[in-house]
Amino acid sequence: MSALLSIRDLEVTFATEAGPLPAVQGVSLDVAPGETLAIVGESGSGKSVTMLSLLGLLPAGAARARQVVFDGQDITALDEARLRGLRGREIGIVFQDPMTSLNPVLTVGRQLTEMFELHQGLSRGAARAAAVETLSLVGMPSPKERMATYPHQLSGGMRQRAMIAIAVACRPKLLIADEPTTALDVTIQAQILDLIARIQEELGMGVIMISHDLGVVAGVADRIAVMYAGRIVEIGPIDAVFDAPRMPYTSGLLASVPRYDLDADMPRSIPGTPPDPLARPSGCAFRPRCAEARAACAASPPPALRPAGPPPHEAACILVGEERERT
């Protein structure tokens, strides 16, 4: 089956006063229709920027990719107007904080009907009916009444439901959820994740779930991509990556997750901090924090991961090569 989304060699560089800042370096990934891909990494690892570049929401000229094929169409070649037709209609996005991501002076209904008017040319009445239907799809109680409320009148969880309603209003083929539960109470988080999973099944969407929280993605993702310092350092089926991480950074991430269900050791943190993107170390960017680092790691960065074709579980690490030589 061909991929719904396929990104090849994405580079994002921001012009800053201190010089060009490489936020994303050579990212390639695929998302199959109906699949959930999780992208995890620390803040600043480039996971959100990757997705914003996909939608063309970054400053002009910041993003460059050899190829971004979405639903059979190379969207790097699209002009702004065509790209706008894609945004919201074919690709929906849910942002982290529904309080600031919803317009405070417009009703929930207006922010939702706008989608149908823009992308499907519906009349006001028809858009309203569609909006009420979408609100009930996302489990908003008494959706008709909720149409007239403003974001500040809703609870955090209800706000995120409204945000999701906007994102899936036009039945997109791909939903990007950028830390959809980070701003929410723990008790609400599971509800929102369940909701996204349910809608995904109902609409058959591909989902990209961005998170810094491995616990969040563990239950929902089919595959996981780990990003560090602007690169994907490990990618593979979620069980494979969780059971046998191949890159020391991934192992470190997994070891730092508190496990209350196991009688395991205390969570261990990874020593050090991610490198300053303006002064990344030579070779592998994780080298200074890596317990397994050796001289060869400083020479050149591991080759960027190519998601196409086997093996499905790959890591950008010198250890992987050594392991292969041994077997």
Added chain:
Amino acid sequence: MGRYILGRILQMIPVLLLVSLIVFGIMRVLPGDPALLMLQGAEGGVTTPERLEALRERMGLNDPVVVQYWTFLTGALTGDLGESVRFREPVLDMVLDRLGSTIELALAGLVISVLVGVPLGMIAAMRRGGWIDAFTMTFSYLGASMPVFFLGLILIYVFAFGMGLFPSAGGTGWRSLVLPGVTLGLINAGLIARLMRSSMLEVLGEDYMRTGRAKGVPPGLLLRRHGIKNALIPVVTILGLQFGNMLAGTVVTETVFSRPGIGRMIVTAILAKDYPLIQGAVLFLSIIYVTANLLVDIAYAWLDPRIRYGD
């Protein structure tokens, strides 16, 4: 919304009481005998003890201060603001006679400052760093630093004497309103443009604007539907204060353009030490100012549902 407006109206009562107290105090805090000052001011120093005593009695100056204030307050509430010493006319009639002209001028100034300032600030924000932005910044500094009378004189020189497009003084109808209105408007437009610029810049960086783009909303619609209303909120708050500026500005503007308004009447009254007239005029200007701020609060609530629903 109705409850909110009612609350705002009730809040006006203590403000207006305080205003009446201050206005009443004007005459009491001046050094010397107001009746004497008034006689000297009005009749060129011809004062006899009998006339003075008669005036003191007529003004109620022999009563205790509390009684005087009560008399003033109940008088003001029933529309009796006393009589102008100089013109021997009821103050209320004189004020009402000129009120229309002043409100007309202040409104014209406000409308012009909004019509110029809001779009200018918006474009400056969208084209940040461009020539319109630079022009807006210069314009706002000029507006803030140029005295009203000076701009008025320049406009008179160019458009009245030079081109003969508009009358330089007095007159009625819209033509006579253009130059004074533009004078007041331009002086205040700078501040509004600056405010609008910074407010718009802030809004452009907000998450919900990014959401709008992610929804596929075209830039023009994004600005109109999602941007402007949010950006106007801080600007509207300032408009009420600006209106006070406008009223103060009318004093000078009406003098420069010889318009028969309250502003010019106050100047004349001050020169003539006509205290009842000053009191009446200041009281009315205060009422207008407080009412303007009430309207601003209502506009504010209309723009921002978080205010409307008391959150």
